[in-house]
Amino acid sequence: MKTDERIVMAMTELLRRQGYAATGIKQVVELSDAPIGSIYHHFKGGKRDIAAAALRQSGTAYGELVGMLLAPYDDPADGIEAAFVAAAETIEQGGWLNMCPVGTVAGEIADAEPDLREIAAEVMSSWIDAGAALFTARGLPVADARSLMSAVVSALEGAFIVARTQRSTDAILAAGRAMGCYARALTTQARTEAISQSGEVGR
Template sequence: MARSTREAILTAAAELMRHKGYGALGMKDIAEAAGAPIGSLYHHFRGGKVQIAREALVNAGAAYALLIPTIIDEHTDLGEAIEAVYAQAAEDMAGTGFANMCPVGTVAAEVADTVEELRETSASVIEAWVAGGTAYFVGRGLDEAQARDVTLAIVGALEGAFILARTLRSTEPLLAAGRALAPQYRGTRLTAQPDPERVLPGGVGFPR
């Protein structure tokens, strides 16, 4: 099914923010990447660049939230599952030529003290990741406190490792983060996959 112009604009904006951040992003850039007339950006997004960025971050956050069930579902050992997340992240990042893997983290760091509306949006996306990841791990048999700690550890270490990996042009930071974090949870059993209808949307992710 063909994407609508609105969807194309949001997808283009998310991809551009991965590579350029928010400050360097121009409406003309978005229009060209979306293959849309620049007038259509203002037609669909009366709030201009801030509105486009806000909605693009929300959409990207929801898509990235699928990573936890996608990678971890097949594992029954939490340590092995965590190491698999970082191994996949390393493979995917190398495959993109070390493009920034997460526009949410990039924009959050860039505008935390300058564009309050986008800081709030980024915070909401991250809170949804944490809430969803916590619910997922509770559904796999962890108690709530441990489930939240595991989710925060995965999210925090991934975001930091993405920055180092991109800067160094090396997968070593991602693989090292996985090796350091996984042993703490090796032997922690995950129960059978939870009922998807009981799992809140959320988690952590990066594009394949």
């Protein structure tokens, strides 16, 4: 693995464990086993630049994972509920460590680090875009698909915080059921409107 890749991986792990403020360059050096000179060679902005790369990389990986969990299901509700169940199992088996640092770091630095906040916003927008495209392909109108994926991202990120605090998967599973209900309502509405429109066309 290249030095810059080790540095970003180390930062990602530290952000997951302890957030942005508590992470120092010395810790990144130790965990990545990279000379401190190489830190500033690859990332001239130091900690902020490494964190930016870590957020983008982990955000991409997390988005791909969620997409893989949702894609096998024709019914959006079934896919969402399965994704939340998988998330609950993973966070419990991982000792309640944050699965993805994007949401946690975004909440921590929203006002203090506007550049990183913008990156986190871009990452979350990419999640919503990808999920909305998948739900649209499953028959939901574009606006409903975006609304659903926005709610899913919000519910999942919030449920992670509650789960880590309570050391319980109850919040994640409850959020998954709630999002499943929302998805079913939107799907039913879309199907009803499609049948209605087809009937009107056939007259």
